[in-house]
Amino acid sequence: MxxxxxxxxxxxxxxxxxxxxxxxxxxxxxxxxxxxxxxxxxxxxxxxxxxxxxxxxxxxxxxxxxxxxxxxxxxxxxxxxxxxxxxxxxxxxxxxxxxxxxxxxxxxxxxxxxxxxxxxxxxxxxxxxxWGTTGMAVNQKAYSGDVNTSAIFLDPPPELIGKVNVTPEMNDVLALATMYMGGEPCSEDAELMKKVRDKLLEAKPKWGSMDYGMTEKMSSNDVMASEYWNGAIFRVRLANPDVKYGYPKEGYIKWxxxxxxxxxxxxxxxxxxxxxxxxxxxxxxxxxxxxxxxxxxxxxxxxxxxxxKTAPEILIPAEFQAAGHFLPACTGKAQDYITAIWTELQK
Missing domain, CATH: 3.40.190.10 (Periplasmic binding protein-like II)
Structure with a gap:
């Protein structure tokens, strides 16, 4: 070899x-x-x-x-x-x-x-x-009114103007806004979706941020209200008892x-x-x-x-059970409307 x-x-x-x-x-x-x-x-x-x-x-x-x-x-x-x-x-x-x-x-x-x-x-x-829900979180030191409404971010009360966060989840935000305006998620109604767009564009200047990380920011009082997820707000409440979670009566998201x-x-x-x-x-x-x-x-x-076993963020009150909706996968015109509105909202 x-x-x-x-x-x-x-x-x-x-x-x-x-x-x-x-x-x-x-x-x-x-x-x-x-x-x-x-x-x-x-x-x-x-x-x-x-x-x-x-x-x-x-x-x-x-x-x-x-x-x-x-x-x-x-x-x-x-x-x-x-x-x-x-x-x-x-x-x-x-x-x-x-x-x-x-x-x-x-x-x-x-x-x-x-x-x-x-x-x-x-x-x-x-x-x-x-599994959980997407609803409203409010620091009651800043606002002691009704928290069970999407008005918290779509028609903010004076006490919350400039202090509201909107989580930048396109489908969640558009679904909550559509239900607030009287429609169903994934709507193909052009007139309704125009109203949804107008409402969001009207509300945006009243927001303080579009961000994630609310577990920390609401716990430390850096943000006074937010559209957010129930479990994260449960964790916030354990750190900051002034924070309360609300289920929008106009319609909220189950996921x-x-x-x-x-x-x-x-x-x-x-x-x-x-x-x-x-x-x-x-x-x-x-x-x-x-x-x-x-x-x-x-x-x-x-x-x-x-x-x-007793957390209000986990146990949905009977009066709000019917207002919860699982989101379908939006397609066709519905998704086109959502994407176009979201693109305009990001400008």
């Missing part, structure tokens, strides 16, 4: 060793693409301890941000957490894959009311993460976020272990205990903190 052939064999062996080392280092990892400040560190630590799988979480601030990133391709993520009205969009674009339920034996723990949902019948694509397996996921087996893990009541409760939203897993309530 020549020196050249020996060298070639050694080089090939080295390449194989490097390749196997690289593959080994990739095993036991999982990439989760989730909303910011929404994933329990305790849950991740428990999952890693029980499975040996390390989860890396990358944050996003909106459904549109997540969709654009994944649609661009080669995101490197395995799991994503879209809201209900975005699940059909992800599925239709082929970005998420149908689940093999034999690999999620605790799938049966999903509560009956969250199993056969219109956006994912039979839960073929997703596992529940958390559920759920975990889906991306079509181009690399760590598929690890992803299935995570999906089954969060389907256990005690683990779903860890998710809720951190972010302070309800979840869709039967029996998780028994593992919840006591304050979640």
């Amino acid at each position: 020549t020196k050249t052939s020996v060298a070639k064999k050694l080089f090939s062996a080295t390449l194989l060793l490097l390749a196997s080392t690289s593959l080994a280092s990739a095993e036991g990892t999982l990439q989760l693409f989730n909303w910011g400040d929404y994933t329990s560190p305790e849950l991740l630590a428990k999952f890693e301890k029980e499975t040996g799988i390390k989860v890396t979480v990358t944050d996003y601030d909106s459904n549109d941000t997540a969709l654009a990133k994944i649609e661009a391709g080669a995101s490197g993520f395995d799991l994503v957490v879209p809201s209900a009205n975005y699940v059909p969009i992800f599925a239709e674009k082929g970005l998420i894959q149908e689940l093999d339920l034999t690999k999620i034996p605790h799938h049966s723990n999903i509560a009956p009311e969250w199993m056969d949902v219109p956006y994912d019948p039979g839960r073929k694509f997703t596992i529940p993460w958390q 559920m976020d759920q975990v889906a397996l991306l079509t181009d996921a690399k760590n598929v087996e690890e992803a299935y272990k995570f999906l089954d893990f969060i389907s256990l009541p005690e683990n779903a409760a860890l998710i809720s205990s951190y972010a302070r939203y309800a979840n869709g897993i039967t029996g998780s309530e028994a593992f919840m903190p006591e304050d979640m």
Whole structure:
């Protein structure tokens, strides 16, 4: 054997060793693409301890941000957490894959009311993460009037002018404004949507900001009112008892976020272990205990903190039950109107 052939064999062996080392280092990892400040560190630590799988979480601030990133391709993520009205969009674009339920034996723990949902019948694509509402949060030191109305941001009382935040979630803002003006979300009524546009443009100069991060900003009295999510405002109230959450009587948003397996996921087996893990009541409760939203897993309530069982941000008052609406996925003219109004509002 020549020196050249020996060298070639050694080089090939080295390449194989490097390749196997690289593959080994990739095993036991999982990439989760989730909303910011929404994933329990305790849950991740428990999952890693029980499975040996390390989860890396990358944050996003909106459904549109997540969709654009994944649609661009080669995101490197395995799991994503879209809201209900975005699940059909992800599925239709082929970005998420149908689940093999034999690999999620605790799938049966999903509560009956969250199993056969219109956006994912039979839960073929997703596992529940958390659900909640989008309503109004008001610091009662600044304003002691009615908080159960979208007038808080669409017709702000004098005490709140310049002190109101609007969370820059296009579909949420347009839906709340449409219901405030007497319509239904995803309306194709041109005259109604013109009124919605005019109302938003009239209201905008009275806002102080269009931003996220209200958990910190309302806790510290930097913002006096905001259209925001119930669980985050629950956390605010624990830090700042002057803050109260309201359910707009004109109509507010109900939503559920759920975990889906991306079509181009690399760590598929690890992803299935995570999906089954969060389907256990005690683990779903860890998710809720951190972010302070309800979840869709039967029996998780028994593992919840006591304050979640009576929280007004979690328990929707009977008088406002009928005003809650799950948002459909807007299409056609409805989406064109929404996008055009939002574009004008951003100017």
